[in-house]
Amino acid sequence: MKRIKTLNTRKLIDQDLSKCGCGECQTSCQSACKTSCGVANQKCEKSAN
Amino acid sequence: MIHQYKLNGNNIVLDVYSGSVHVVDDLVYDIIGLYEQKSKEEIVKLMLEKYKDDETVNEEEINNVFEDIEELKKNKQLFTKDTFENKAFDFKNRNTVIKALCLHVAHTCNLNCEYCFASQGKYHGERALMTFEVGKRAIDFLIENSGTRRNLEVDFFGGEPLLNFDVVKKIVAYARSIEKEHNKNFRFTLTTNGMSINDDVIDFCNKEMDNVVLSLDGRKEVHDHLRKTISGAGSYDIIVPKFQEFVKKRGDKSYYIRGTFTHNNVDFTNDIFHMADLGFTELSMEPVVCSPNDPYALTEEDLPKLYEQYEILAKEMLKREKEGRPITFYHYMLDLKNGPCIYKRISGCGSGCEYMAVTPWGELFPCHQFVGDSKYSLGNIFDGVKNKELVNKFKNCNAYARKECQNCWAKLYCSGGCAANAYHASGDITGIYEYGCKLFKKRIECAIMMQVEKEKNENN
Numbered sequence: 001m002k003r004i005k006t007l008n009t010r011k012l013i014d015q016d017l018s019k020c021g022c023g024e025c026q027t028s029c030q031s032a033c034k035t036s037c038g039v040a041n042q043k044c045e046k047s048a049n
Numbered sequence: 050m051i052h053q054y055k056l057n058g059n060n061i062v063l064d065v066y067s068g069s070v071h072v073v074d075d076l077v078y079d080i081i082g083l084y085e086q087k088s089k090e091e092i093v094k095l096m097l098e099k100y101k102d103d104e105t106v107n108e109e110e111i112n113n114v115f116e117d118i119e120e121l122k123k124n125k126q127l128f129t130k131d132t133f134e135n136k137a138f139d140f141k142n143r144n145t146v147i148k149a150l151c152l153h154v155a156h157t158c159n160l161n162c163e164y165c166f167a168s169q170g171k172y173h174g175e176r177a178l179m180t181f182e183v184g185k186r187a188i189d190f191l192i193e194n195s196g197t198r199r200n201l202e203v204d205f206f207g208g209e210p211l212l213n214f215d216v217v218k219k220i221v222a223y224a225r226s227i228e229k230e231h232n233k234n235f236r237f238t239l240t241t242n243g244m245s246i247n248d249d250v251i252d253f254c255n256k257e258m259d260n261v262v263l264s265l266d267g268r269k270e271v272h273d274h275l276r277k278t279i280s281g282a283g284s285y286d287i288i289v290p291k292f293q294e295f296v297k298k299r300g301d302k303s304y305y306i307r308g309t310f311t312h313n314n315v316d317f318t319n320d321i322f323h324m325a326d327l328g329f330t331e332l333s334m335e336p337v338v339c340s341p342n343d344p345y346a347l348t349e350e351d352l353p354k355l356y357e358q359y360e361i362l363a364k365e366m367l368k369r370e371k372e373g374r375p376i377t378f379y380h381y382m383l384d385l386k387n388g389p390c391i392y393k394r395i396s397g398c399g400s401g402c403e404y405m406a407v408t409p410w411g412e413l414f415p416c417h418q419f420v421g422d423s424k425y426s427l428g429n430i431f432d433g434v435k436n437k438e439l440v441n442k443f444k445n446c447n448a449y450a451r452k453e454c455q456n457c458w459a460k461l462y463c464s465g466g467c468a469a470n471a472y473h474a475s476g477d478i479t480g481i482y483e484y485g486c487k488l489f490k491k492r493i494e495c496a497i498m499m500q501v502e503k504e505k506n507e508n509n
Contacts, residue, residue: 001117005072006126007504009385012068012394012461013125017136021392024200026236027149027404029416029467039397040462040493041382042389045200 022046051128052458053081056498057364063497065458066133069126070385072501076106077114085128089115137395137449145444146196149399150187151406151417154179154216155208159244160284163275164311164337164345170208172421177409178213183430184220187407190430192231204238206406206417211245221257238262240307242276243288243295251295260303263292267308267320267334274313275345293328305379307333311345315354318362325369325376333379336488338470347484356491363495367502383496394448397464401427401443405434415443418469443468446478453481459490 024045050065060078062071073081076096083092093111100106121127156177158170170176188203195201203224205217217239224235239254240262254261265288266272273283296304306329310317317334324332336355339346347355362378369375398404401415408420411430419425428435446468448460466489470482 001120003074003077003114004117004121005504006121007070007072007385007500009068009070010388011125012391013066013129013132015391017133017392017395020390021396022390023146023148023198023403025389025393026200026202027399029398029400029404038380038462038489038492039389039393039464041380041384041496042393043384044387044389044393 050131050456050458051081053078054494056360056494057502059498059501061494061497061501062127063458064121064127064129065461066129066131067125067127068385068461069121069129070497070501071121071127072505076100076103076111077117080111080114081118081127084118133391133395134449137447143396143444144196145399145402146198147191147194147403147405148198148200149202149204149404150191151204151206151404152179152184152187152210152220153207153406153408153417153420154184154205154210154220155213156409157212158207158209158242159212159279160209160242161277161279161281162242163277164309164339164343166338166418167208167420172408174421179216179407179409181216181219181223183407183409183411184216185223186411187430188220188224188227190433192227192233194434195233199232200234200236202236202238204240206240209242209244210239211241211250214245214250218253221253225257236260240264242284243291244278244284246288246291246295251298254295255299255302258302260305261295261299262305262307262333263288263295265289265292265306265308265324266310267314267317268323271314271320272308275309275311289327296329303331305331305333307335307379309335309337311337311339312347312351313345315347315351316358317355318358318365321362321376321378322365330375331377331379336485338473338485352484352487355488359488359491359495363499367499370503371506380492381496381499383493383500385497385500391461394461394464396447398467400468401446402440415439416469418467419472442478450479451481453483453486457486457490459486459493462493463489 025042052063054061060073062073062081080092093108096111156171161169191201210217221237228235236259237257238260239258242264266276269285272285276284278284306324308320314320321332321334336347366376404416406414406417406420407430413427413429414420414425427439434440448465451465454460454465466481468478470485471480472478474482
């Protein structure tokens, strides 16, 4: 596609809500913010979900 | 749903429900903007008119763009429909375990910061230190309520946790002594104002703490204006050398220099760059959360300046990375390839169900920001969680719980936002803190733009 460049991203739509969510990841607020919620910058413990 | 915006010379199209990010030229950007509003014939006509001076644009080329868009749609990378919404409403029925505790080991502080949400560490209550017995019971409570979850997090918080450092050490030693037999892995974090840092603290924390959060607001005059000692003097000169020593000895282990910006320093990037000049590279800077009546509260007039600051920061970070002297900004750490799963993106921070705060007396609250508000008491670590109704409310407090988030493109990046901020701004945890939303969206736009630029650099 000469006018469109698509970044390599983790495809959310293909993930099964009942199978992902192992919960081993950090609770977002514990790393540095303490006064806001952001999950997008959190690490996944097993990104192969 | 899509979100499209222009930043730093890039036309960026975000497909919300697939998480796909596309960088497109002006023609595609315009067509995508009109795609769901007008017929193909109308769009072709509009584009031929708009790009009449562009020799690369003709009807055939426009048709090619439509084919590309259709292909991306077919691959579920553009205009992807929301398939998560109905499932998200079952979230209150999900089984959750407690995997993280914020231990308020000291409801007292050796600083007197004007903007402190914890009311100078007292959380509007009595000064108190957690005993080892309470801390030990908190560790047992966490293990008992964590099911098969292996990674457990404990954050030493206050007030100032180093005012109760001996108990912190004992709690860590206790947790370490039993983690293997329970097949657990404790990850400790300590948040400190730095006043009590000494060699003992540095050695212990660099051995045991997975992460340390060091509070510094940036430039001396900014920091000292609000972060004062009990006698009213500035604390910058005391803490900065301690932080430098701490971080120098920390090696590769995680840390954050974490600041708060207020109406007094809307040019907060200068504070972030000051932190970098001091030799720190892992940085976080948060907008102050306070009453709109406070003199340092951020205002509507500040917003355009803050947006500009976030852009300045993103561009400067890209520049520094190219120059081989990168800095990390907490909110720009976006990993598009290996970031959080969709479950995490919908369910959010886990406050009130997976994450709880423990007071010095062992009382449980949904998170540190609710401590001291008796309406939000969940129970205690001795008798367990009693207010199940409240836990269920927090379980369901997710990306789909708020009507204001329904048409928001950012909801899978913030999960609907911070429950405490929503509560303080709207009176309900399922409300929103609109000002925070505006800043959050700007940060995500900048963070995605940085990923676009990095990919461009990798391909060049």
